[in-house]
Amino acid sequence: MKKKIVIIGGGIGGLSAGIYALKAGYEAAIYEKNPVAGGECMGWNRKGCHIDNCIHWLTGTDSSTSVWQVWNTMGALDKDTPYAATDKFYSSRLNGQEATLWKDLDRTERELIALSPEDEAEIKKFIQHVRYAESCTIPGEKPMDMMKIGDYIKMGKSMANMPKVMKEYGKTDLRGLAERFHSPLLKKLMTDYLPAEYTAYSFLVSYATMTSGNGNIPVGGSLAMTNRIIERFKAMGGELHTNTPVKRIITENGTARGIELENGEKVMADEVISAVDPSFLFGRLLDRKFMPKEFESAYSESKKYPTTSGFQIAFKTDDDISVEDTVFFGCEPVAIGSRRFDRIYVKNYGYDKTFAPEGKAVLQTNIPQSDEDFAYWKSLYKEEYKAKKQQLIEEVTKRIVTEFPELEGRLEFLDCWTPLTYERYCNAYHGAYMAFVTTPDSKQVKIKGVLKGLKNFYMAGQWIMSPGGLPIAAISGKFAVQRILKKEKRSIEI
Ligand SMILES: Cc1cc2nc3c(=O)[nH]c(=O)nc-3n(C[C@H](O)[C@H](O)[C@H](O)COP(=O)(O)OP(=O)(O)OC[C@H]3O[C@@H](n4cnc5c(N)ncnc54)[C@H](O)[C@@H]3O)c2cc1C
Incomplete structure (x- = not known):
């Protein structure tokens, strides 16, 4: 009988673990809390436009690299994948x-x-x-x-x-x-x-x-790529359970035995791979005592190990505007909590014709947010949070029009989201969209993804190696499966 691997989290790390588990001959089932898999590699539609949340650049598009091989195995890229003609x-x-x-x-x-x-x-x-x-x-x-x-x-x-x-x-x-x-x-x-x-x-x-x-940047962006990966997982025989949040990992005598879902159901397995954010894993799904020391010190020193998120707005505009790709500019300061931001950017997604109806384009802006900014957003009551977003939408729109007067009356608001969105949607630590930032004062946070005192358990996801990002998430799932293969004294060449 085939060994069964359960995977918690259907982001790129979890999907990679699932695909490689199937490739290695195991049964694989992914449990994802959201209605769709993909995690942070996501996009959504508003008013006939598509908002791409993720890919600004995808490392591993050169087919001679080993990361491309991983993307190719995952169904994300092949030799014919079209890329945006950005220069x-x-x-x-x-x-x-x-x-x-x-x-x-x-x-x-x-x-x-x-x-x-x-x-x-x-x-x-x-x-x-x-x-x-x-x-x-x-x-x-x-x-x-x-x-x-x-x-x-x-x-x-x-x-x-x-x-x-x-x-x-x-x-x-x-x-x-x-x-x-x-x-x-x-x-x-x-x-x-x-x-x-x-x-x-x-x-x-x-x-x-x-x-x-x-x-x-693959044409179709983040969501299209995620969907190709999901299709590959399913076509290989993988089980994907969406809308299925996991409550805890079942352990017995220092061994992971399976998972318990929020709905009370228990799913037993031979091996468990977690591909959720470690700040949620340790303390919520598993006892915090299992947390590797690398994470403990990083969480306790946020100045040395900062994380980054963003306050973002998307607009619908015309496709003949002069904003070329991504442009940063100075502006009258915008206040978020105690910090002032006097530079913002606009990014014109017009390079991908699949994102907007003919004659239109999506324009996005992003104000980078730190751990301190996350604490500010978190401190707001619901009504204050809504009001602050509204105030920023108005202020940022004015700043953009001041810099690009041609956009006056041509910016239709589509959506706005904050670090709390990523926390709510993905359980992301401080709303971070990458792992810990490597600063000259800090060591790269890098772990094997196996825990002292817990057998049959592996970690995947971007946090296994800072600074994270899509390629790290992709290789992390493969690496977790290779660790299982090594334990079984099988070849790790998959
Ligand atoms: C705005 C933005 C721009 C980015 N740009 C780039 C870029 O240009 N290039 C790049 O390489 N990377 C980029 N990234 C980073 C990239 O998106 C992430 O590195 C990657 O998607 C992380 O994948 P992951 O699987 O590790 O984590 P996640 O995507 O966070 O996946 C974790 C999954 O676990 C699920 N989950 C959480 N708790 C539970 C639970 N209890 N039960 C079940 N499921 C659970 C979550 O819903 C989520 O689906 C960007 C991210 C953002 C937000």
Whole structure:
């Protein structure tokens, strides 16, 4: 008889675990609390438009990488997947000038030098190191602790240029990177996209993922990709139980035996994989005593291990507006709690014609939110929360129109959501949409996903390796299944 694996959570991590469990010959059943699977890799429809919640870039679109192999196994991507024809990462505006990080690095270099000749040496260094960072790929074949010497040599060779990036930018955050430039516009360009406390090298790697062709946006966006993965899971014989929240993990004599659902039903299994947020897992589904020490210290030091969420608004607009892709700009400050935000962005989703009716496009804005901002949103009563959202919708709309006067009267409100939305929808810690931010003061939070004192239990999901994100969620499910295979002394090559 086949062994049965139950998986808690139907996000990308849980779906990956399910698909790889089936591939390895197990029975797999996923239990998801929401009406649809996908978790944070989601999109929804409003007024005939589609709001894409997730993919700004998908790491692993280069078919020569091991992460692409994982996406391909999951049914997310294949050799014919069409990608959005975007040609830039984003632009930043300041005092009437605009600087852009193009996919074409030569063009970026040329234009940035023209904007700030006195920064030429620093710009050239930055561009050169983005080229070096193009060699950085996420190892998706097997967990690092299962690698053999040959695997390390192969990885070292393929990422030969990464040590140069780490040497130059490994110990600085984005604020430090910005300080290297004289031009106020270039300083903004360096800090607009990711929070200023992020390590500079992770920003270079993000940009390099795009310039190298390994970070594209599949047409149809996040929901379409999630649906392809769900179809693959079901076609392979997997059971997907939606609207089925899990209440606890059943343990007996230090062994996971199955799960109990909120409706009281018990589901027994040979192995249990949790792909939910660890802040919910430990304390709600499992006794907190099982929490790995890496998480304990990260949760207790939120300055050193921050997380990021967002306050977001989506609008319907016309498809002939001049906003090209993502543009950051300065504005009269917007207050959220005790913090003031004087830069926001708009992103025009017009690059994907499937998101809006003919002649229309979706425009979104996002104000990054920290752990402190989450606490503010959490402190509000229901009516205050609604009123604050309404106030921000009005203020942010005005700021956008001030920057882009052509949008006056052409922004139709579609939806607005906050860090609390992600907490409610996914049980996401502080509404975070990635795992812990790696800062120059903190160590990368990385765990194997097995717990001391609990057999037959494995963790998947983006939190197993910061900074998380879709590729980590995808490989995490595969890795959890490989750990089961290893325990059974079977080949881990799946
Ligand atoms: C706005 C935004 C933009 C992003 N942009 C990018 C990007 O450009 N590139 C990128 O790589 N990543 C991006 N991400 C991050 C990416 O979406 C996540 O890394 C990834 O989706 C996380 O997957 P996961 O499976 O680990 O977790 P989740 O998606 O959180 O899945 C966990 C699942 O568990 C379910 N669950 C929780 N509690 C229970 C319970 N008790 N019982 C049953 N089920 C439960 C949840 O409903 C959820 O479906 C973005 C995220 C957001 C929000």
